[in-house]
Amino acid sequence: MNEYNFTVNGDCAGERLDKAVTLLLPELTRSAAQKIIDSDGVMVNGEVANKKYKCKDGDVLCITVPDAKPLEAEAQEIPLDIVYEDDDLLVVNKPKGMVVHPANGNPDGTLVNALLYHCGDSLSGINGVIRPGIVHRIDKDTSGLLIVAKNDMAHVSLAEQIKEHSFTRAYEAVVCGNIKEDKITVNQPIGRSPKDRKKMAVTLKNSKPAVTHIEVLERFGSFTHIRCTLETGRTHQIRVHCAHIGHPVAGDAVYGGKKVITELGGQCLHAKHIGFEHPRTHEWLEFESELPEYFTTFLSKLKGELHG
Numbered sequence: 001m002n003e004y005n006f007t008v009n010g011d012c013a014g015e016r017l018d019k020a021v022t023l024l025l026p027e028l029t030r031s032a033a034q035k036i037i038d039s040d041g042v043m044v045n046g047e048v049a050n051k052k053y054k055c056k057d058g059d060v061l062c063i064t065v066p067d068a069k070p071l072e073a074e075a076q077e078i079p080l081d082i083v084y085e086d087d088d089l090l091v092v093n094k095p096k097g098m099v100v101h102p103a104n105g106n107p108d109g110t111l112v113n114a115l116l117y118h119c120g121d122s123l124s125g126i127n128g129v130i131r132p133g134i135v136h137r138i139d140k141d142t143s144g145l146l147i148v149a150k151n152d153m154a155h156v157s158l159a160e161q162i163k164e165h166s167f168t169r170a171y172e173a174v175v176c177g178n179i180k181e182d183k184i185t186v187n188q189p190i191g192r193s194p195k196d197r198k199k200m201a202v203t204l205k206n207s208k209p210a211v212t213h214i215e216v217l218e219r220f221g222s223f224t225h226i227r228c229t230l231e232t233g234r235t236h237q238i239r240v241h242c243a244h245i246g247h248p249v250a251g252d253a254v255y256g257g258k259k260v261i262t263e264l265g266g267q268c269l270h271a272k273h274i275g276f277e278h279p280r281t282h283e284w285l286e287f288e289s290e291l292p293e294y295f296t297t298f299l300s301k302l303k304g305e306l307h308g
Contacts, residue, residue: 002152008059017042018051021063026159027135027152028065036065065152073102078114083287088154088280089133089147090119093289096143096266100134115148135159136169136233141251141266143292144171145274157279162233168275169230171238172217172291174268174298175247176256179224184214186241190234199254200236202244210234212241220302223250227272239267250298270295 004025012020021033021042028036036042037051043062044053055061081093092111099106102113112134133149135158149155161167191207193199211231218225224247228238239255242248248256251264261268275286291299 002065004063004065004156006061006063008055008057008061010057012055013057015055016051017044017049017053017055020055020061024061025063025065025156026163027133027155036063039066041066073110073112073116074108075116076108076113077117078109080111080114080118082118083145083289084285088151088278089149089158091274091287092146092148094138094143094146094271096141096292096294099140100137100146106140111146119148119150133158136162136167138271139236139239139267139269142171142269142271143295144271145287145289146271147274147276149279154279158276161276165231166277168273168286169233169271170273171228171230172270172272172295173226173228173238173242174250174295174302175224175226175242176222176250177224177247178219178221179214179216179226179247182216184245186210186212186214186245188241188244190237190240200234200240202240208232208234210237210241212238214242218299220306223302225299225302238269264294264298268295268298 006024008020012023015023018030018033018037021037022028022030034051040048041064042049045060081095082090083093084091094111099110100112102108102110133155135147135149135155138144138146147158149158158167188202188210189204189207190200190210191203191205193201194203194205209232213229213231215227216224217227230237236255239249239252243255249267249269251261252267253260270291272291273286273288275284277283278285
């Protein structure tokens with residue numbers, strides 16, 4: 001059991017208890033928070049409360065997160081490109097094509113299967129299930145840096161940094177078309193597409209704020225090499241924002257229109273940089289990864305065509 005104590009302030013005042021719990025412990029899903037409340041795991045001012053209770057400024061919440069249950073996924077000896085590791089966390093350079101979480105169609109061979117083997121008993125279980133603490137995700141066909149929490153303390157701290165936008169993330173991509181401006185900030189909300197629930201879209205309905213800062217690195221006429229710095233971390237954010245401004249990521253079969261560069265095997269998008277405060281030492285850490293071969297090969301091809 002892990003016990004957390006909070007005093008409600010303006011951010012949570014007026015919110016339902018289950019939502020307030022997810023705001024205070026961002027790693028918990030809404031359903032996980034509701035299960036904890038339903039099992040009398042949340043006390044408000046020393047008394048058990050209903051999940052529909054509206055929190056008031058100054059309320060004292062005691063949240064007891066139960067011990068995690070085993071994950072129904074097998075540990076697999078899969079090579080990992082580990083950029084950094086200590087007792088609290090590790091930074092992994094994920095290859096293109098690797099799925100992060102097991103799911104229907106991808107029951108094994110995922111990053112989680114590899115982490116279960118590598119980490120052994122050092123796993124965070126903040127959502128009620130023992131699993132490597134995937135604090136943030138990147139898509140199957142996006143390569144690059146991903147941070148993993150080994151314990152609940154690290155998971156809570158890193159998730160809070162992401163929520164407060166103090167966790168820095170920058171990607172590099174090649175997009176279709178010639179971006180004329182040197183720098184663009186796309187500030188458009190993202191939610192489920194009203195037309196296709198499997199996709200995300202810029203929409204005002206059931207959406208969340210999303211901000212992407214784009215900087216042009218090099219132009220190739222029909223393509224542009226860019227660096228994207230995330231201010232928020234919505235699902236498919238860079239892919240959706242780039243498509244929204246008329247410059248979809250090259251190779252993106254979901255948001256890239258009809259003419260897709262299949263030789264890329266998915267979007268030409270790489271998580272190149274992350275920076276964060278270490279949960280235990282409070283030291284600021286930053287990591288950069290080299291562009292992978294598929295990316296540099298494509299850049300070389302574009303440079304050859306430009307100067308050919």
